[in-house]
Amino acid sequence: MPRSFAAFRLRAAVSAIGIAAATPLPAAEAPGEWPMFGHDHTNRNFSDLAGIDRSNVARLRPAWMFQTGVTGYFQAQPVMVDGTLYLSTTQNNVAALDARTGRVLWTYTHKARTEKIFGPPSNRGVAVSGGLVFQATMDGRVIALDAKTGKVAWDHEAVRPEEGETETASGLAQQLGGKPVQGSSRLGFKMPPLVAGGLVIVGVSGAGYGLHVEDEAGGLDGGSVVGIEGGYGRRGWLAAYDAGTGQERWRWYVTKEDGWEGAFSEKTGDGIPLHRDIPAEKAAAPANRQAWRVGGGSLWMTPAFDPDLGLIYVGTGNPAPQNFGLSRPGDNLYTMSLVALDVKTGHLRWYYQQVPHDEWGYDVAAPPFLIDHKGADGPVKAVASASKTGWIYVHDRATGKLLARSAPLIAQKNLFEPPSTTGTVVSPGPLGAVSWPPTAFDAASGLAYAQVRHGAATYTVKTVPAGPDRPEIRYTETGEARAEPSFSTLTAVDLGKGGSIAWSVKSASRLSGGTLATAGGLVFSGEEDGHLDAHDAASGQVLWRFQCGAGISGPAITYSLDGRQYVAVAAGGSSFTKGSGFGTGDALVVFSLPE
Template sequence: MDSISLDSLSLDKISLPKLPLFKFGSDEQWPSYGKNLSNQRFSTLTQINQDNVKNLELAWKFKSGVAATFQSSPLVINNVMFVSLPHNHVVALDAKTGKELWRYNHKKRDNWRMCCGPANRGLAYSSNKIFIGTVDARLIALDAKTGKKIWDIDVADNDNKFESSSSLSQSDSKSQKDVYGQTGVGIAMAPMAYKDIVIVGITGVGYGLHVDTPRPDAPLGAVIGVDGRFGRPGFLAAYNIQTGKRVWQFDTIPSEGWEGKFRETIEGNISLNRNIAQEKESLKNNKEAWKFGGGSAWSTPAIDEDTNTLYFGTGNPSPQMNDTSRPGDNLYTVSLVALDATSGKLKWFYQQVPHDVWGYDVASPPVLFDFKKEGKTVPAVGQASKTGWYYIHNSITGELLAKTEPFVPQKNLFAKATAEGTVIYPGILGGANWGPTSLDEKNQIVFVSAIHAPIKYTLVDEPAHDDLPSIKYASSEPTQDQRWGLLSAIDLNTKKIKWQVKTPQPLTGGLLATEGNLVFMGEGNGNFNAYDSRTGKLLWTNKADAGVNAPPISYEIDGTQYIAVAAGGNSIFGFKEGDNVLVYKLK
């Protein structure tokens, strides 16, 4: 269902609560994607705890009428819940009862190629406005009281340039499948509001061609990386919250210095299996590779108010998997980036995987916290990677302070595609994908949900024949091996896994941890679970009628604590779709 009629809804007859400016950082409600600017997703509410969570029951359920991949993390502000629905519709609900207060129906621009399906990951709030980034690359401000549009701007156009140096041979077994071409540009992240600006970034700029997926949100098939000049640089940008005027833009691919230092290894002297001599030789014919460089901005930023610094992650370079036309490190792709939040100027960056050919986007949102190191407190930023490590940096300097032991199995990491196919894990799915982590700063524990999904990387190198040109490309596709999910509690002091829970399906959606010694997490089979955060013991579960693949939140109204989560599945992983917002409280 792409749209919902408002004919029967009379907004002028609805009495809405007044929505004053909300103070970020309140423990009682949930005013920002990660609860506050730190992105810790940790609630200090304790009414629901390890002793009584078994008594949790459904308080109310809202069915939106839009059944599609549902990844939204709701906001709760002054007892009103705001939820972004698939296809960028937005609803405001009474957070105590679930009553619909207003609805905004988004009309997507005609003929727009969606990047990554209809899902949206959340909203931002400031100055009595709700902000949403859309699948058709717009940033929209709504009146938080009525849902009426205040302004609507284009963040990017849909021109994803494609100048392939080769075409797919119809005799090749992979190319006989349905190759439908480039993805479009869109916005998946929840925006971040900060002072007088709202910040958002674009996605869909770092892909190859897709195979066997007739629609962008279909179950995952193969992805191929074709040599050529296609794609564009990604960016993160800030807009004035009152007018929508762009204040600054940071391009994730610099026009100068993008080739970097041609790093051969990452920390720990782990080889990236690069042919540096060959890359340097090809540089003379690819001096404008940055113009097609990729680097989507996937994750909602974290912001340190004390230093006025913004942190976000970047996606893979373009062309995806095929690196012959983009020598060098491909800065600033697959990086954690720190910017001045007022100007957008670069402070530092840390590239997790230089010259990435595996799709190891920095996708999970960064988290700010005080890190205890050798008896000292260091301001830190942490990030759960697709490669399976949790990185901890000095948030001021960018220095890598620590890297934890892997939270997923690793095999053939950074191996290149071969003619017979190389099986790698984690692969393009992760590791930690887009789902946000939760961090207990007091106990120095981070909770990470992740994916084990072996991926085969195959190199196709076919000579010219029958008047067809030669073709060389890399393909990534899931193997027939078993997949599963892993929920991990990682001790930041020891860098070791404290406990781990294996789930039958990959985990995509994110977490909530609370002061009540609980971690809440959903699964693609519809289970919504609460675990003891100290031991990993399963304490409570509830079965939804669709996959629970979105991040939970917690809030309080009139002394009652609630737990809320969207249950609408994820078609890319084959999890059943739905249209539910589920809210729980104690009996």
């Protein structure tokens, strides 16, 4: 259960900096806010603030620090509105802080209905709009808090406690060698909500079922993901709730009830062979007509929104059972896709499936971002999607037409080769190339800045023989291919020049949390060893580093008050730091230049 918010404590601000208190300006007049996840509806994670720039970033130092008292999995991006910084934690607690000093204005302690949740208890942020703070929780609730007091305005149970329940994890622990097994127990929410058109929009995770088996070090990163034959997934969905009352207005399901098999595509939409056994899938189809009912499709990150078109853009996750395709023949629509939905109704306008019939865990996890694409006849309003497969795709916002695909961000190996009994090594593995951490985009330069993981995984089909009380169990085990290179790069992709790689810089430890770009010519990027780095946006050169004391696992933001610019980032580690030698923590660290 969550720790009491009495455990929230404020470490003394760095008093030598001498931050002066001031009365916040009205929201309409306050400059330099960070009002929502991704900064605005474009999801670009870019700020036009330039007070901190290439010439002075080396003097950046801590201004204040806030310790939540809840350690680990601290993946939230803060939001700053009207001089107040709003922050959620693992366990879904929320704090409102004076953005100048870190003084606590109010706290909300979340009382979860259950300790059974999907995966680590991470939460990736809140939304603030119309005097309310919105949060979607891991125990399946959408909550509105009064932005001035923290009192609950409404609390809507979006997922029933038993929805998604399964006991498969405990039942298979002994059969999989006795190693600790972590599995999906129910649906819940991880993403920061999107507020648009008077609606609070959020999607569930935990639908694309997979067991995670711990490795020797006690972590999940080097361990395996097990996709088991049969109906162990759940049906993913995205829903919209009335911002004033919490009443559900529409719900869109990821798995297509009528025709989820699709066209049995032999290639991806951009022409890459999928190496599928189409005859075998078609032969298995009659016995699996209802597979869509447990077909997966988690939604990991906040949609982008085009108010002129009235469309939201969101990526969908892997089909279930994860990495094992025989019991779900067909393309498994609309998993592994970038989709455009009508914001008012949730009706599907278009979709682009990056990986039909996925068997590798290539969720479209990264938040899409809006750009203007340079077409032959002039600018085209477009939406970009950084992928786990190793490309950035660019689509026409109105139609979904694929306009461009970047150069590969990694060295791909055996891409889309199916799992085998002898083990198939494929690069990238299920953690990406680019996973959920956001990619920043600078419209002036046309450069997108992505944290890219270089690594491979081994996909092995295994069988547990039938026993007295159970049938034979077939599954795919996915583990890190340790003989293959494994490292991270911060990579700049020139989307204004055909998607070429402008520069790529290898990091000392794995990158995490996502990127922030600013008009000061800087890109901020976090590492799992605790460093927050500031790179020259034009060259990638590291201009400043600071050790935050725990892994950076959430996206940084920047804001300004009274003419002073700040950079804020959560430092709490993640599930991937367990057993890695890098610690977890509970701190929000806020930086500024000395006065």
